[in-house]
Amino acid sequence: MDSHEWDEQSAEDGGQQVVWAVTDTRIGPLLLAATADGLVNVVFHATDEVRERALGQLASRLGAEPVEAPGSPVLAQATGQLEAYFAGERRDFELPLDWSLISGFNRQVLRELASGVPYGQVVGYGDLARRVGQPQAAQAVGVAMGSNPLPLVVPCHRVVESDGGIGGFGGGLETKRTLLSLEGVLPEPLF
Numbered sequence: 001m002d003s004h005e006w007d008e009q010s011a012e013d014g015g016q017q018v019v020w021a022v023t024d025t026r027i028g029p030l031l032l033a034a035t036a037d038g039l040v041n042v043v044f045h046a047t048d049e050v051r052e053r054a055l056g057q058l059a060s061r062l063g064a065e066p067v068e069a070p071g072s073p074v075l076a077q078a079t080g081q082l083e084a085y086f087a088g089e090r091r092d093f094e095l096p097l098d099w100s101l102i103s104g105f106n107r108q109v110l111r112e113l114a115s116g117v118p119y120g121q122v123v124g125y126g127d128l129a130r131r132v133g134q135p136q137a138a139q140a141v142g143v144a145m146g147s148n149p150l151p152l153v154v155p156c157h158r159v160v161e162s163d164g165g166i167g168g169f170g171g172g173l174e175t176k177r178t179l180l181s182l183e184g185v186l187p188e189p190l191f
Helices: 003-013 048-062 073-086 104-116 125-131 138-146 173-182
Strands: 019-025 028-035 038-043
Touching: 019 048, 019 073, 028 048, 028 073, 038 048, 038 073, 104 125, 104 138, 125 138
Parallel strands: none
Antiparallel strands: 019 028, 028 038
8 A cells, every 4th residue: 555545545534544564673573553643653573473463452542453554654764764773874763753652641751761862872760750850750660661652763772770770671671782782882782
């Protein structure tokens, strides 16, 4: 489906259109999903089973059956920027984002993370809580990281523990180590 067909179908349906594609990366396959507003979801380890579960959740949450459309403008742009990121040629993502899968405190924290923690830097859970005016909410920041619908693009891998530990990560600790190594925060992993 090209972008023109996507726009026509969206207008005909009178609802939100969701498009998706899977792209291979050095950390494994990523499912990318977008709406007319922008990239809405990034899912790690997009095996067939993970992909089907994620697409079902998107359909339920957004009220539209996702359509495979790797050539859609937002998905093609996201894929290109991810390739450049993994090649060490891009430090920032410049993509339209659809924040509709997250709200309230979690959205506030993730927006701060996206705008305030650049490539090659890390922030502690407590530091991020202070940045959003909730200094006692370090644990809630951890919950926000775990519910991030746009990991990698909204870089929750850059949030670490204050004692020097790398903390948890929905994509798995090896994936987090790989991303932090790519950005020069950790030495290259030994695997």
